[in-house]
Amino acid sequence: xAPMFRFSKSxxxxxxxxxxxxxxxxxxxxxxxxxxxxxxxxxxxxxxxxPAIVSTVGSDPYDVNSSEICTACxxxxxxxxxxxxxxxRSTLDCNLAKKFFEDIYSNMKELNVKxxxxxxxxxxxxxxxxxxxxxxxxxxxxxxxxxxxPNVKELQMxxxxxxxxxxxxxSINLYSxxxxxxxxxxxxxxxxxxxxxxxxxALLEKLLRxxxxxxxxxxxxxxxxxxxxxxxxxxxxxx
Amino acid sequence: xxxxxxxxxxPSTRALIDDDIEEYPxxxxxxxxxxxxxxxxxxxxxxxxxxxNVIKDVVNNCVxxxxxxxxxxxxxxxxxxxxxxxxxxxxxxxxxGLNPGQIVEIxxxxxVTSKTIYTVxxxxxxxxxxxxxxxxxxxxxxxxxxxxxxxxxxxxxxxLVTGLGATIxxxxxxxxxxKCTLYIIYMDKSPLDSFSCTPIFNVxxxxxxxxxxxxxKARESSNNLYM
Numbered sequence: 001x002a003p004m005f006r007f008s009k010s011x012x013x014x015x016x017x018x019x020x021x022x023x024x025x026x027x028x029x030x031x032x033x034x035x036x037x038x039x040x041x042x043x044x045x046x047x048x049x050x051p052a053i054v055s056t057v058g059s060d061p062y063d064v065n066s067s068e069i070c071t072a073c074x075x076x077x078x079x080x081x082x083x084x085x086x087x088x089r090s091t092l093d094c095n096l097a098k099k100f101f102e103d104i105y106s107n108m109k110e111l112n113v114k115x116x117x118x119x120x121x122x123x124x125x126x127x128x129x130x131x132x133x134x135x136x137x138x139x140x141x142x143x144x145x146x147x148x149x150p151n152v153k154e155l156q157m158x159x160x161x162x163x164x165x166x167x168x169x170x171s172i173n174l175y176s177x178x179x180x181x182x183x184x185x186x187x188x189x190x191x192x193x194x195x196x197x198x199x200x201x202a203l204l205e206k207l208l209r210x211x212x213x214x215x216x217x218x219x220x221x222x223x224x225x226x227x228x229x230x231x232x233x234x235x236x237x238x239x
Numbered sequence: 240x241x242x243x244x245x246x247x248x249x250p251s252t253r254a255l256i257d258d259d260i261e262e263y264p265x266x267x268x269x270x271x272x273x274x275x276x277x278x279x280x281x282x283x284x285x286x287x288x289x290x291x292n293v294i295k296d297v298v299n300n301c302v303x304x305x306x307x308x309x310x311x312x313x314x315x316x317x318x319x320x321x322x323x324x325x326x327x328x329x330x331x332x333x334x335x336g337l338n339p340g341q342i343v344e345i346x347x348x349x350x351v352t353s354k355t356i357y358t359v360x361x362x363x364x365x366x367x368x369x370x371x372x373x374x375x376x377x378x379x380x381x382x383x384x385x386x387x388x389x390x391x392x393x394x395x396x397x398x399l400v401t402g403l404g405a406t407i408x409x410x411x412x413x414x415x416x417x418k419c420t421l422y423i424i425y426m427d428k429s430p431l432d433s434f435s436c437t438p439i440f441n442v443x444x445x446x447x448x449x450x451x452x453x454x455x456k457a458r459e460s461s462n463n464l465y466m
Contacts, residue, residue: 001344002363036262049413055386055406058399059392059423071385071409093338100267173263209452225396232368 004107005075007046014112018075018212019085020104022120022174024192029119031200032086032207038223039204040083040216042076048086049073050103052096056089061225065154081213084113097170101177106180110134115141115183117210119203125153125188135206138163140179146187148208155186165178185210195229197222212226255418263373269337272344272442275310279348282325285447286353288404290331291361291368295386296431297439300455302448309343315342317403327353331403339406350407355387356419357446358404361439364425378427386419394423422446 019036021029036042053072058086060066092100108116124134128188133153135191137146158164163172164217168188175186187210199219209216271277309310316335317390320328329346343350350356382394386408387418393399400423411419422442429435436455443450 002414006415043333047409047413049410051338051344053340054401055339055409056399056401057405057408057412059384060395061396064396067392069384069389069392069412071412088459090401093340094263096266096340097263098340099264170263193404199281227370228368228397232370 002049004050005046005111006022009045011045013077013084014114015114016082016084016113017044017117018084018108018113019117019119019207020174021086021088022118022171023088023090023169024188025123026122026173026188026191026196026199028121028123028189028191028196028199030087030089030205031196033085034061034201034226035200035204036083036085036207036219037076037087039218039221040078040081042078042083042085044068044074045077045084046075047051047071047073050096050100051170052092052100053088054090054093063224064224065170073199081211082114083205083213083217093169094178097173099175101170104174105177105180108178113182115185117173118167118175118178118186119206119207120164120168120186120188121191121196121199121203122188123167124168124192127146127190134186134190135141135203136165136186136190138179140175140182141185146185146206148204149157149209152187152206171180197226197229243457248381250361251352263340268312269341271315271337272313273310274313275308277310277312277319280325280327280354281352283349283353284324284355285326286356287322287326287332287358287446287448288329288358288407290333290402290404292314293426294359294439295330295332297436297443297455298328299324301436301440301450301452302408302443303328304451308365312337312342312345312419315345317342317346322449328448329403335404339403341408342403343406346407350410354418355409356420357406357422357447359422359424359439359442360400360402360404361424361426362400362426366398367425369395379435381438381442382423383420383427384408385425386417387420391420420446 021033043053056068056072060068060070072090073088075086133151134153135152138155139145178184189203308320311318316334318330334409384394385391404421408419408421413433424438433453
């Protein structure tokens with residue numbers, strides 16, 4: 001089997017915070033990573049291959065004039081901010097998902113990153129009061145916990161002793177594997193489906209607070225591929 | 240729908256998630272179930288991977304006819320055919336069993352041995368996204384993604400290609416094997432005939448697939464409903 005990460009240049013990610021978006025409702029984590037990559041000018045440093053990832057190929061989503069090919073899973077980083085993020089544009093084959101979690105866990109240990117932040121989103125019909133605490137987290141370290149950030153609430157186990165968040169895909173499974181021995185934070189937002197761009201901006205804002213990067217806050221830039229959120233223009237022939 | 244009357248229907252999502260899975264199954268590994276001679280040839284000039292039902296119909300009618308495959312991967316849904324000049328065709332039928340990622344790992348030696356790899360797939364023209372204000376949307380479009388000559392890449396954002404061909408291209412990008420070109424043909428869903436098959440024939444000619452006849456039998460529509 002090919003190595004999971006193939007770096008395009010020698011990179012040392014020790015001391016970096018690494019962000020992993022889970023495929024969740026509204027694809028809000030992916031949208032958040034898109035904003036992070038575009039706004040903070042993260043550069044692609046590695047391609048990621050795993051048989052569990054459903055492959056997709058297309059053109060560069062961040063630059064309409066680029067001839068680069070984008071694949072289902074890629075690693076981006078910003079050396080100045082010491083952040084790296086995996087952009088996962090596709091889903092996982094559930095029969096190989098456990099293997100994927102274990103493989104990514106062992107690779108993360110080798111990369112020696114400081115902290116891993118898993119992004120997710122969940123259906124907000126689970127909320128009893130939708131006016132507050134729209135963000136949730138789970139923290140394996142309890143150090144610099146995001147509980148002090150407004151509207152962020154720690155997830156509680158249900159009566160069966162399990163964390164259950166509808167719409168969050170594999171985020172709890174991945175968190176439970178990675179948090180075995182690595183510092184890991186699960187951060188998410190309760191959302192409704194529709195235009196989820198504001199949700200992504202809100203999740204990015206909380207992510208920057210968690211990373212203690214508010215001082216680097218800047219005007220959010222949307223990638224060019226977002227021009228098609230509601231599809232292309234109608235053909236002229238219909239008028 | 241009547242089964243759902245009076246019941247609470249939870250909203251579905253466009254995200255590809257499966258919330259029913261609380262505990263993912265253990266990974267049990269896989270064994271390729273080959274039939275025939277699956278030995279990798281010493282020389283492969285072109286490895287051509289063809290998928291989608293439309294392509295399969297055209298290939299069976301106009302290229303392979305009664306040709307027999309040299310080998311078959313039963314649990315992967317692939318058949319390999321030999322063409323003249325050390326060219327090989329892989330026909331892919333998606334089925335339950337191995338996923339494209341696993342199939343690519345099985346085919347790794349074929350991929351490495353080949354001098355050139357072409358993959359061809361189709362999709363509905365209605366799935367194609369573009370900011371172009373077409374007066375009339377074209378009946379068909381051919382788009383190319385290649386890691387051999389990036390100048391040829393003309394698939395616009397945010398269109399994405401999936402399937403075995405895309406997986407092979409992704410694997411080639413990951414392993415820096417600079418020899419894979421993917422063609423995606425966006426077509427109308429009208430029944431196949433010699434006119435609607437023209438873009439497919441053009442791509443086949445370009446990549447060196449010999450076409451034995453162009454008289455494709457029009458396939459009847461699967462239903463008469465306007466969907």
